[in-house]
Amino acid sequence: MHVRLDNPVDLDAFRRHARQLLASGVPPDHVEWSEGPASEASGDLFGGAPGEADAFELAPPPSMPSAARHPVPASFVALCADVILHRAPQRLALLYRLLWRLAHEPALRHDPLDADMMQAQLMAKAVHRDIHKMRAFVRFTRVADAEVGERHVAWFEPDHRIVEANAPFFARRFAQMRWAILTPERCVEWDGQALSFREGANRREKPPPDAGEQLWLTYYEHIFNPARLKLAMMRREMPQRYWHNLPEAALIQPLAEAAGARSQSMIDAPATPTRRIRAPMPLHLLPASGAAPATLDELRMAAHACRGCPIGALATQAVCGEGPVGARHMLVGEQPGDQEDLAGRPFVGPAGQLLDRAMAQLGWARDSVYLANAVKHFKYELRGKRRIHKTAAQREAEACAHWLDSEISLVRPQALVALGATAARALLGRPVAVQAERGAWVHERADGLPVFVTLHPSALLRLPDGERAEAYERWRADLARAREAPGSPSASVAMAA
Numbered sequence: 488m489h490v491r492l493d494n495p496v497d498l499d500a501f502r503r504h505a506r507q508l509l510a511s512g513v514p515p516d517h518v519e520w521s522e523g524p525a526s527e528a529s530g531d532l533f534g535g536a537p538g539e540a541d542a543f544e545l546a547p548p549p550s551m552p553s554a555a556r557h558p559v560p561a562s563f564v565a566l567c568a569d570v571i572l573h574r575a576p577q578r579l580a581l582l583y584r585l586l587w588r589l590a591h592e593p594a595l596r597h598d599p600l601d602a603d604m605m606q607a608q609l610m611a612k613a614v615h616r617d618i619h620k621m622r623a624f625v626r627f628t629r630v631a632d633a634e635v636g637e638r639h640v641a642w643f644e645p646d647h648r649i650v651e652a653n654a655p656f657f658a659r660r661f662a663q664m665r666w667a668i669l670t671p672e673r674c675v676e677w678d679g680q681a682l683s684f685r686e687g688a689n690r691r692e693k694p695p696p697d698a699g700e701q702l703w704l705t706y707y708e709h710i711f712n713p714a715r716l717k718l719a720m721m722r723r724e725m726p727q728r729y730w731h732n733l734p735e736a737a738l739i740q741p742l743a744e745a746a747g748a749r750s751q752s753m754i755d756a757p758a759t760p761t762r763r764i765r766a767p768m769p770l771h772l773l774p775a776s777g778a779a780p781a782t783l784d785e786l787r788m789a790a791h792a793c794r795g796c797p798i799g800a801l802a803t804q805a806v807c808g809e810g811p812v813g814a815r816h817m818l819v820g821e822q823p824g825d826q827e828d829l830a831g832r833p834f835v836g837p838a839g840q841l842l843d844r845a846m847a848q849l850g851w852a853r854d855s856v857y858l859a860n861a862v863k864h865f866k867y868e869l870r871g872k873r874r875i876h877k878t879a880a881q882r883e884a885e886a887c888a889h890w891l892d893s894e895i896s897l898v899r900p901q902a903l904v905a906l907g908a909t910a911a912r913a914l915l916g917r918p919v920a921v922q923a924e925r926g927a928w929v930h931e932r933a934d935g936l937p938v939f940v941t942l943h944p945s946a947l948l949r950l951p952d953g954e955r956a957e958a959y960e961r962w963r964a965d966l967a968r969a970r971e972a973p974g975s976p977s978a979s980v981a982m983a984a
């Protein structure tokens with residue numbers, strides 16, 4: 488008997504035919520399956536109207552042999568749905584043979600090593616793999632379209648008949664754009680509302696590269712990691728037969744050839760600093776609780792291990808001040824930033840560079856002052872791999888205040904310069920409106936040290952371009968005043984500029 492499927496992936500038609508054959512007791516070796524449009528002379532047995540039932544497991548007509556009454560497992564229906572997409576012509580005969588055998592050999596469903604079953608499973612696997620490869624390797628190109636403005640068109644050559652089965656995936660993934668995937672046997676199009684299918688296309692219809700392709704190639708080149716190159720695995724994942732439709736494939740050979748030299752230069756390059764430079768100080772090395780550190784080194788070690796607030800646990804290390812003991816001025820910032828945290832030194836990042844520039848312009852040597860921070864650990868929030876500065880909460884700044892007090896008594900400066908509100912509050916013990924109080928010496932500290940308030944350099948870095956130059960000049964004038972004023976009580980009348 489000759490049975491034909493007009494549409495080679497029409498699972499419903501296959502099920503109808505197979506069920507009728509089974510019900511009629513036609514053994515598999517009496518059936519010849521074919522596919523494609525009917526020829527006049529084919530004389531198909533079941534080419535006409537299908538039966539009304541639509542599942543193998545539906546009750547058979549009373550005339551059906553008892554063996555065929557066994558329902559097939561649901562997994563077999565799913566297997567058929569995959570295998571029918573396979574290109575091999577013998578798949579239909581294989582599926583019907585399996586159906587027949589499931590109905591006549593109850594033990595078959597429990598035999599994982601049956602040759603027919605294994606062959607069908609291999610076919611299903613090949614189809615799954617092809618579906619996956621299509622999802623991974625379809626590359627759309629933007630095409631101007633006189634009617635709809637813009638379409639994205641891709642050319643792909645699947646191994647199996649997977650276009651219809653895979654189309655809903657692309658419709659979900661690219662729901663907002665109009666696209667078409669052209670393949671030699673079947674094409675699918677999405678107009679933003681519905682999928683439509685048509686006959687296959689010719690390779691010549693593949694659109695020429697667009698600007699997006701160049702972008703993709705640049706991106707591919709950048710993410711290509713020469714140290715991780717495994718050509719055999721790459722060929723397995725990205726089989727060579729797909730390469731002629733993948734623009735990035737042209738890059739693989741030159742990138743692979745250069746991989747050895749590039750890996751070597753990565754090995755030779757200096758290591759990037761690790762995030763955690765030192766382990767926290769063992770507690771037994773800390774000064775006895777409550778005792779103020781007797782030296783700056785002791786202070787550094789103790790502040791490093793400080794867990795008086797939660798910030799310390801996340802930072803690389805405490806960043807205490809640097810500069811000469813006995814410096815005339817101590818300049819106090821807010822807290823170390825990302826770079827200071829890694830380097831273990833204050834004011835080495837962008838804000839520090841701005842401060843360096845202003846001081847150099849004033850002829851004020853950085854190493855003549857003591858530079859410190861009100862808070863000793865870097866507080867941040869992770870965004871991806873970036874650590875974004877977060878201002879310390881008031882209770883965190885208060886928990887840290889005794890380290891700054893110790894630093895002041897160990898360094899013994901004659902004047903304090905508060906850079907920004909956190910420093911001003913730490914030094915004056917009250918909230919300070921920096922813009923209102925800037926540029927003046929304030930005499931409020933119990934130890935008699937005068938405090939000069941001005942902006943933090945980061946505040947200037949955050950200003951819009953148009954405002955920065957003028958603000959910088961004003962800030963530099965503040966610093967000039969802070970440097971000149973000896974911090975004597977008579978200077979306390981210095982006014983805001």
Ligand code: URA
Nearest residue numbers: 820821822823833834
């Ligand atoms: N900002 C500060 O307040 N201190 C530093 O050390 C760096 C940036």
